[in-house]
Amino acid sequence: MEPRDLSDHTVYRAGRGIEEVARDRGLDPDDLVKLSSNENPFGASPKAVDAVRDHADRVYSYPKTSHTDLTAKIADRHGVDDEQIWLTPSGDTALDYLARAFIDPGQRVLVPKPGFAYYPMSARYHHGEVDEYRMEKSENFAQTPETVLSAYDGHRIVYVTSPHNPTGSEMSLEDVRTVAEETDEQTLVVYDEAYIHFTDSPSAVDLVAERDDVAVVRTFSKAYGLAGMRLGYAVTPTEWADAYASVNTPFGVTELTCRAGLAALDDDDHVEQTVETAKWAREYMHETLDAKTWESGGNFVLVEVGDASAVADAAQRQGVIVRDCSSFGLPECIRISCGTKPQTRRAVETLNEVLAEVSA
Numbered sequence: 315m316e317p318r319d320l321s322d323h324t325v326y327r328a329g330r331g332i333e334e335v336a337r338d339r340g341l342d343p344d345d346l347v348k349l350s351s352n353e354n355p356f357g358a359s360p361k362a363v364d365a366v367r368d369h370a371d372r373v374y375s376y377p378k379t380s381h382t383d384l385t386a387k388i389a390d391r392h393g394v395d396d397e398q399i400w401l402t403p404s405g406d407t408a409l410d411y412l413a414r415a416f417i418d419p420g421q422r423v424l425v426p427k428p429g430f431a432y433y434p435m436s437a438r439y440h441h442g443e444v445d446e447y448r449m450e451k452s453e454n455f456a457q458t459p460e461t462v463l464s465a466y467d468g469h470r471i472v473y474v475t476s477p478h479n480p481t482g483s484e485m486s487l488e489d490v491r492t493v494a495e496e497t498d499e500q501t502l503v504v505y506d507e508a509y510i511h512f513t514d515s516p517s518a519v520d521l522v523a524e525r526d527d528v529a530v531v532r533t534f535s536k537a538y539g540l541a542g543m544r545l546g547y548a549v550t551p552t553e554w555a556d557a558y559a560s561v562n563t564p565f566g567v568t569e570l571t572c573r574a575g576l577a578a579l580d581d582d583d584h585v586e587q588t589v590e591t592a593k594w595a596r597e598y599m600h601e602t603l604d605a606k607t608w609e610s611g612g613n614f615v616l617v618e619v620g621d622a623s624a625v626a627d628a629a630q631r632q633g634v635i636v637r638d639c640s641s642f643g644l645p646e647c648i649r650i651s652c653g654t655k656p657q658t659r660r661a662v663e664t665l666n667e668v669l670a671e672v673s674a
């Protein structure tokens with residue numbers, strides 16, 4: 315007895331955890347700065363942490379009211395109907411739910427290269443096939459309708475990330491509309507807004523109201539600092555509510571996760587501090603890193619360093635963990651998440667030392 319043939323499946327390689335690295339290197343976790351997973355450097359919303367504590371004794375019962383309340387609150391924020399919100403245990407799972415609801419075996423999807431590894435992974439394990447559209451470094455990873463449409467051939471799902479991980483580039487709302495317009499009626503455009511809080515560009519949620527072929531994906535992992543809770547959602551056309559009911563794992567989002575999400579949505583101060591600091595950190599990295607960087611709409615900056623694996627390794631030895639972008643298809647780049655001000659300054663100082671050594 316064996317699992318099915320999974321040999322063409324990409325394996326998702328997440329950035330390593332701080333304890334893991336500390337253990338391997340014989341370092342104290344408190345001396346490490348982890349800027350490799352685009353997490354919130356201020357931690358979770360304190361209000362969310364309180365909510366988790368306050369509801370800890372409620373975990374004996376299935377999450378029902380909290381799920382309904384969180385769905386309603388998110389819908390209200392977006393000015394959409396409750397049925398349009400597909401609440402999911404993580405942004406990744408929102409991608410899974412859309413794949414489950416849309417991909418028939420053998421249908422093809424179109425993903426960005428470089429890009430987020432979970433799109434092809436999710437599509438493949440839902441029996442889809444994967445093609446790529448190229449975002450060119452020589453064009454600063456620009457995302458235009460042409461970038462996508464030149465590779466488009468009737469795909470069932472087209473994935474767009476804006477701000478894009480790991481490059482930070484964006485696709486304007488007008489351009490997404492064009493992509494949706496120019497693709498077949500039966501092509502779904504999944505617009506991944508994991509980093510939307512960190513840009514001043516408008517959300518594509520309005521497009522969902524306008525059209526029936528766009529879904530927007532969101533996560534609580536980045537701006538809200540709830541990566542460890544696993545919470546996300548998709549905003550979808552009202553007509554797909556039955557599809558959600560048909561593919562949803564009952565009670566997939568836990569009681570404590572729902573409570574944390576409800577509280578985090580009310581913590582404007584935490585989000586504001588997070589976003590302001592990320593914007594500062596992006597600028598600081600652009601100005602002070604002795605390497606090429608790209609404009610970023612996210613809470614991270616892509617940096618060209620030559621041998622990413624060697625540079626990330628050397629930085630890690632000095633206690634600064636950054637993301638080697640080889641697995642994204644950019645073996646010459648690292649991605650540095652925006653830290654607090656002290657963390658970001660330390661990361662830049664360390665990276666500049668490492669880069670000087672490497673070039674010497």
Ligand SMILES: *Cc1c(COP(=O)(O)O)cnc(C)c1O
Pocket residue numbers: 404405406407430475479506508532533534535536541544545546
């Ligand atoms: C972080 C991220 C997500 C979702 O992350 P989850 O932790 O699974 O919610 C989705 N898309 C992109 C591009 C991301 O970087």
